[in-house]
Amino acid sequence: MERVMMKGNEALAEGAIRAGCRFFFGYPITPQNEIPxxxxxxxxxxGGVFLQAESEVSAINMVYGAGGAGGRVLTSSSSPGISLKQEGISYLVGAQVPCVIVNVARGGPGLGGLTPSQSDYFQATKGGGHGDYRLLVYAPGNAQEMVDLIGLAFDKAEAYRNPVMILTDAIMGQMMEPVVLPPLREVSPDKPWATTGKKGRSKPNLINSLGIVGEDLERINVELQAKFARMAADEVRYEADGVEDADLVVVAYGTSSRVVRSAISRLRQEKKKVGLLRPVTLWPFPQQILAELAAAGKRFLVVEMSAGQMVEDVILSVNDRAKVTFFGKLNGTVPTVKEVYDRIMSLLPEGGEE
Amino acid sequence: MTHEIICAGFGGQGVMLIGQLLAYGGMLEGKEVTWFPSYGPEMRGGTANCSVVISDQPVGSPIVAEPDGLIAMNGPSLTRFKTAVKPGGVIVYNSSLVTAVPALPGVKICAVPANELARELGNDKISNMVVLGAFLGLTKAVAVSSIETALQQVLPARRHHLIPLNSAALRKGFSLVTE
Structure with missing residues (x-):
C-alpha cells in the first residue's frame, strides 16, 4: 500500500471525501484551517459542496439541513467555534440528524490561544449543549487514525442517526505523518427517513427536535437513551499496550498519548513495568477495561493537556479500587517526554526495579 | 535507530522544506516519520522551525525537545536550540550568517558556508539544500538519493526543473563533510 505524507488536518479531510462526504460547511479558525x-x-x-458560512452558528445549521436531507455532512472548527455550534449540536441530536463534527482543539477558556489543548473533553463527552444527550466521540492518535476514524464516524453517525465528534488538537492537525488512504467509496443514498420528497408515501418525513405535545418529549428521550445505551455497549474502542504485567498504567489520548508512548519506551528499556491505556472513544469511555485493571491491582497515572477532565472518568471507572494520579499542562503546551518520564518514575515502587 | 531533528532558520530560508524532505525521504526508506512545524502568530523576519523524527519504531512525541540533530540556518536559531542538542548529537549551521560558535561538550559542530556555496552553484536560494546535504553526510539519517526522490513528490510540478540544481546542492554539501 502506498504511503503518502499528509498533515493530520488534510488526512482527515481526504478521509472524509473517500468515505463519501459530499457536503462541508465551516468558518475559518486556526488551527483547523487546512480542513476547509x-x-x-x-x-x-x-461533485460535492464546499460552503464557507458567515459564522459557525450558520455552518452547523447548514449541517442540519443537508444532514436532514440525507447527505454525508462534515463541519470542522476549533474550540471557540465549537462552543458557538453547541445549540446546533443539541438540535441535531434531538432531530436525530447524522453528521460529523471535528474539533481541532486549542487552548481556552474564551478566545484562548492557538496552541494545542485537551481542555474541551468535558464539552465533547458530557454535552456542551442543552438536554440529555451524548455524542460518539473519537480521539485519533495519529494521522492514519484521522483517516480511519473519520470514515468510521460517518458510518456510525448514519447507523445511529446521531452526530459523531472527532476531538483532536492542534498538534495532531498540524503534524505530517505517512498515511495509507482507502479507496473512494460510494455510499448508498437510501435513507428512508430523509426529507427528500414524499415520493408516493402517505406520510411526509419530518426532521424536528420539538416534543411539545403530550408525552412526545418523554417518548423521544426514552428512544434517545436506548440508542445511547446501544452505543455505550457496542462502540467502546481503546488501545492497550503492555497493561497486563504493568505496575502502573498511564491513561492518555491523542497528543498526550504520543508523549506518554515515548516516555514508556524509555522506561521499558530500563525494565520498568509501565503500560499505556489509550481511549480511542472518549464517549463511550473504556470503563470496563479500567475497572478490570483496577481490580487486578494496577495503579493509574492520567496525563492530559488540561487541568484534569478525563481523569474524572478514570476515577469513576476504577471506583475507589485503585489510586489515580494526575499530571496536566495548563498553558497550551505539550508535556515533554522528560516531564512524563520523571512523573512516572516518581510513582513506581522502589524506583520500579523488577 | 531514531533520529530526532530540529530544522530552524529565518522564514524564507526553506527550513520547513528541508524538514519535509527529511521526513519524506525517511518514509520512502520504509521508516516511521513525523514532521511538525512551529505555527501560529509569527513575526515577519522572525524564525521558523520544524521537528522531524525518523525511526524504525512507531513515533511517539512528534515534538523534539532534545534533538540529536540540529540544522540552524541563522544565528537566532543556533542560539535558541544549540544547548538542547543531546551529547553525541550533531549541529550543522550556516556559517555564512553565523560567526563564532563556542564548543559544546560531546556535540559535533559543523560549519557550512552555505550562502557562498549556493552562489557558486548559481542560486542563493539553495543554501538550505547545501546544509541538508552536509547534515546527511554527517548523520546518514536518510540517503541523498531518497531526498532526490522526495523532491519529486514535495515540489509542485512547476518547480521540477529545479530538481537538478537542488540535487547538485545536496551533493555539494554531502561531499564537503565526507571527502
Whole structure:
C-alpha cells in the first residue's frame, strides 16, 4: 500500500471525501484551517459542496439541513467555534440528524490561544449543549487514525442517526505523518427517513427536535437513551499496550498519548513495568477495561493537556479500587517526554526495579 | 535507530522544506516519520522551525525537545536550540550568517558556508539544500538519493526543473563533510 505524507488536518479531510462526504460547511479558525482549505479545492472535484458560512452558528445549521436531507455532512472548527455550534449540536441530536463534527482543539477558556489543548473533553463527552444527550466521540492518535476514524464516524453517525465528534488538537492537525488512504467509496443514498420528497408515501418525513405535545418529549428521550445505551455497549474502542504485567498504567489520548508512548519506551528499556491505556472513544469511555485493571491491582497515572477532565472518568471507572494520579499542562503546551518520564518514575515502587 | 531533528532558520530560508524532505525521504526508506512545524502568530523576519523524527519504531512525541540533530540556518536559531542538542548529537549551521560558535561538550559542530556555496552553484536560494546535504553526510539519517526522490513528490510540478540544481546542492554539501 502506498504511503503518502499528509498533515493530520488534510488526512482527515481526504478521509472524509473517500468515505463519501459530499457536503462541508465551516468558518475559518486556526488551527483547523487546512480542513476547509483542502475541502474548498477537493469538493468540486468530486461533485460535492464546499460552503464557507458567515459564522459557525450558520455552518452547523447548514449541517442540519443537508444532514436532514440525507447527505454525508462534515463541519470542522476549533474550540471557540465549537462552543458557538453547541445549540446546533443539541438540535441535531434531538432531530436525530447524522453528521460529523471535528474539533481541532486549542487552548481556552474564551478566545484562548492557538496552541494545542485537551481542555474541551468535558464539552465533547458530557454535552456542551442543552438536554440529555451524548455524542460518539473519537480521539485519533495519529494521522492514519484521522483517516480511519473519520470514515468510521460517518458510518456510525448514519447507523445511529446521531452526530459523531472527532476531538483532536492542534498538534495532531498540524503534524505530517505517512498515511495509507482507502479507496473512494460510494455510499448508498437510501435513507428512508430523509426529507427528500414524499415520493408516493402517505406520510411526509419530518426532521424536528420539538416534543411539545403530550408525552412526545418523554417518548423521544426514552428512544434517545436506548440508542445511547446501544452505543455505550457496542462502540467502546481503546488501545492497550503492555497493561497486563504493568505496575502502573498511564491513561492518555491523542497528543498526550504520543508523549506518554515515548516516555514508556524509555522506561521499558530500563525494565520498568509501565503500560499505556489509550481511549480511542472518549464517549463511550473504556470503563470496563479500567475497572478490570483496577481490580487486578494496577495503579493509574492520567496525563492530559488540561487541568484534569478525563481523569474524572478514570476515577469513576476504577471506583475507589485503585489510586489515580494526575499530571496536566495548563498553558497550551505539550508535556515533554522528560516531564512524563520523571512523573512516572516518581510513582513506581522502589524506583520500579523488577 | 531514531533520529530526532530540529530544522530552524529565518522564514524564507526553506527550513520547513528541508524538514519535509527529511521526513519524506525517511518514509520512502520504509521508516516511521513525523514532521511538525512551529505555527501560529509569527513575526515577519522572525524564525521558523520544524521537528522531524525518523525511526524504525512507531513515533511517539512528534515534538523534539532534545534533538540529536540540529540544522540552524541563522544565528537566532543556533542560539535558541544549540544547548538542547543531546551529547553525541550533531549541529550543522550556516556559517555564512553565523560567526563564532563556542564548543559544546560531546556535540559535533559543523560549519557550512552555505550562502557562498549556493552562489557558486548559481542560486542563493539553495543554501538550505547545501546544509541538508552536509547534515546527511554527517548523520546518514536518510540517503541523498531518497531526498532526490522526495523532491519529486514535495515540489509542485512547476518547480521540477529545479530538481537538478537542488540535487547538485545536496551533493555539494554531502561531499564537503565526507571527502
Amino acid at each position: 482549505e483542502y475541502m474548498a479545492r477537493r469538493m468540486p472535484e468530486v
